[in-house]
Amino acid sequence: MAAGSGRPRWLLGALLGLAAVVVAAGWARAEPNEEQSIDLIGKNEVYGDTKHEVNVYVRVFINSPFLVCMDLALSQEVIIDPNYLWIGPDGRDLQGQRYMNVTETGKLMVMGFRVSMSGAYTCILSHKVIETTTQEETEMIETYKFMVYAYREGGHAYQVSVRFSTAHCRLKTNDLFIEKLKQILNSTISHLTWRIMDSSYKCHSIRTPNDGLHYELFANFLVNPLGGWVEVCHKVPYDCEGVTNRKVRQAAEQIGKFFRKLRRILKYDFHAVPTIQYVDNSFSMTPIDSCWPGFGKNHHTHQNRSSCCVVCGPGTYSPNNEVTCWTCARPRARM
Structure with missing residues (x-):
């Protein structure tokens, strides 16, 4: 009224x-260890890194940025016979799955992001390097891991x-x-x-x-x-x-x-x-x-989204509207 x-x-x-x-x-x-959080680069894209996983934050119900299956340096080079394999948090191939837009150049966009879509997204890039004088072909395999988190204001x-x-x-x-x-x-x-x-x-x-x-x-x-x-x-x-x-x-x-x-x-x-x-x-x-149940704030882990409520990571939970994600208790082995 x-x-x-x-x-x-x-x-x-x-x-x-x-x-x-x-x-x-x-x-x-x-310590956030050596994990790196990268905001969008260029046209709504986030590049991978073979040295460590890349944190990506997606507001719920919004499309994710494009996750690029290569690092920024490699994207400036000529790549021969590239082949891309995207694996989702559940371990399944993402090609052809609902809500997953995988382009022919190996970019992944998660459509209408939901909390349940949070997790580790891994891309395996295989391509060839041809030696100029001998024309010898060598197959190269690069692995890129993105840790994608849903967040709310x-x-x-x-x-x-x-x-x-x-x-x-x-x-x-x-x-x-x-x-x-x-x-x-x-x-x-x-x-x-x-x-x-x-x-x-x-x-x-x-x-x-x-x-x-x-x-x-x-x-x-x-x-x-x-x-x-x-x-x-x-x-x-x-x-x-x-x-x-x-x-x-x-x-x-x-x-x-x-x-x-x-x-x-x-x-x-x-x-x-x-x-x-x-x-x-x-x-x-x-x-x-x-925060919503299942979300929390962590200025140490999520420095780029410290004011936002980020979905609790693996092994943690939040049962109420507090801002802390608690570590799950490990079951004790019975003697």
């Missing part, structure tokens, strides 16, 4: 309901932090207040397919020179778009990051409006001063890097 089309009236009712709960409850008193979760003054830390109704607050926040952003994934609070005694001793609730809420990513990316897979980022901004705006209205209602709309009150200027939202 667009802003201004009924949501403010609904939100006002929810806020008044929360404040009413406060009053009714008696309150009225969160990085996303964000948000840590919402806010403080409330309370009559005492031992009030059981502190728990009820935070739980009710979480429910209303979820309702506020549910139309954007965001969720409050975690909430917590601590109560601290605060001594100030002017006001003496008082108590405050330090509350934290983790706002996460994970469910929204899945829904959006099934509907618009080619622009799911763009759509999700726009919803991120909308959710931040909705939560900001919520706390501004909550402050006004608790402070001005009740004749009796509630025991729990919003602490002025205590609201903040801190972005936290997030």
